[in-house]
Amino acid sequence: MGPRFFKAPNRLAIAFLVGLLLVQLLGLAVWWVRWPQISPAVLSFVVPLDEAAAWQPLIAEFEAQNPDLRLRLDEDTFNTDQVKAIYTSDLSSGSPKHDLVYMDVVWLPWFASEGWLQDLSDLLPAAELDAFVPSELAAGRYQDTLYRVPFRADLGLLFYNTALMEELGAEPAQTFDQLIAQSQAVQAQSATPWGYLWQGRRYEGLVANFVEVLAGYGGFWIEPGTGEVGLDRAEAIAAATFLADTIRQGITPQLVTSYSETESFEQFLAEQSLFVRNWPYFWRQANQSDSPLQGQVGLAPVAAAADRISQACRGGWGFGIAQNAVHPEAARRAIAFFTSAKAQRQFVLDAGYLPSRSTLYTDPDIVAQYPFFPDVLAALENHSIFRPQIPQYDAASRILQTYLWRVLVGEATPEAAMQAAAAETRALL
DSSP states (O other), X not given: OXXXXXXXXXXXXXXXXXXXXXXXXXXXXXXXXXXXXXXXXXXXXXXXXXXXXXXXXXXXHHHHHOTTEEEEEEOSSOOHHHHHHHHHHHHHTSSOSOSEEEEEGGGHHXXXXXXXXXOOTTSSOHHHHTTBOHHHHHTTEETTEEOOEEEEEEEOEEEEEHHHHHHHTSOOOOBHHHHHHHHHHHHHHSSOOEEEEOOOSSSHHHHHHHHHHHHHTTOOSBOTTTOOBOTTSHHHHHHHHHHHHHHHTTSSOGGGGGOOHHHHHHHHHTTOEEEEEEOTTHHHHHTSTTOTTTTOEEEEOOOBOTTSOOOEEEEEEEEEEBTTOSSHHHHHHHHHHHTSHHHHHHHHHXXXXXXXXXXXXXXXXHHHHOTTHHXXXXXXXXXXXXXXXXXXXXXXXHHHHHHHHHHHTTSSXXXXXXXXXXXXXXXXX
16 A cells, blocks of 8 residues: 555544634624624705605605605695795705705796706707697706606696586686686675685796786797886786785685695585685595595686687696606616606505696596596696796795785785886896
C-alpha cells in the first residue's frame, strides 16, 4: 500500500469549522437586519375634503400595481381655497413636499407662469391625449405647453324639483325672466319658501355664478388675449343686478350671501326651493336612498337672456408635477394611472364627477347611473365658458368677489360696484 496523504479528519477541527460557519451566518443575519432596507418612494397630494373618500380605492389599486411607490393623501376639512393656499405656499418654497399638484383649472396659468410646474407634453402618447375632451386638454396648456393633465371636468347646471315643476305644468326655465316667474309661481301656490338658490358667499363659487349669468347677457369679464375688461359694460351691470334682484324680489334668501355649494344644495334637498344652481356631482347626493328628493330631481342648462344661448361656467381639476419634485418619474407614473380611462371610470361611478375623457360620457354603466352625461358632453363643448385663464386670475377673482358681495348685501349699487371692480382690474392687469 502506498503512502497515505490524508489523515482522518479531527473531530475537534470539524467542530471548530462548523462553529465558525455558524458565527459567520449569524453575523450575516444581524447585518441583514441592521442594513437599511429600501423603502418605497412616497408621493403626496392634497384634495378637497368632499372628494377624499373617492380617492381611496384608486390609491389602493395604484399601490398594488406599483409596490415601489406609496401615495399619501393629505386630507382635512380643506375647501378649495385652502387647497390653493397649501399648494401656493408649498410650490413657492422652492422645495415642495408635494410632488403631485392636484389643481383647479383656474390655477394653471398662475402656477405655470411662476415656473412652479414641469412640462408634461411627453407624458402620454398622442393617441392618449386625443382621448380627452379637447377643451379640457386645452385648459391644461399655458403658452402652448402642457402643464396639467385633466382628471375631472365640471360645469354649472340648474337642478329642479320635478314634482313642483309638474304642478306648474311647465318646462324648466330657459331665460332669466322665466326663472323669476316660475320661482314666484311656486312660492305663491305652495309652501315652498324660495324659488332659486345659488352660491353667494364671498368666495370662488360666487364668481362662477356671476360668470355664467354674465355670459347669459352676452358680456365678458376679462379677454385673456388682449387684457380688455368688461365689468363696467351694460351686460356686467345687468348680471350683477339680476343676482341682487333675486334677493330683493324674495325668490332667493338674503342668507344666500353665506351659502357655498353644500349649504345651497342642502336647502334644495330639504324641499325649500324649486331651483338650485350647482355642479353635476350633487346629482349623486340628490338620488341617494336617504334623500327626500330621491328620483324627483331634474337637470337643465343654466338660464340666459331671452336672445342669448346658455353658457355654463366651467370648472375641473387635473394633475401637474412640481418643478422641484423629489420623485418626478414616479409622479409621471401616478398621473398616467389616475388619468387613464379605467381609473376615471371607477372614480366617476363611485363619486359622480364628470370625467375628462370623451368616451366615458357614453359608457353604458356610467350612463345607467348618470343618464344626463351624454347631454353634458355636448354642453361642455358647445355651451360653456371658462373663467379668464390668466396668471393674475387669483387677484382678479378677489376683486370681483369683493364688489359683487357688496352689491348683494346692499352696500353698493351694481353700477358703482362694477365700475370700481373694472378700474381695479385694469390696474391689476
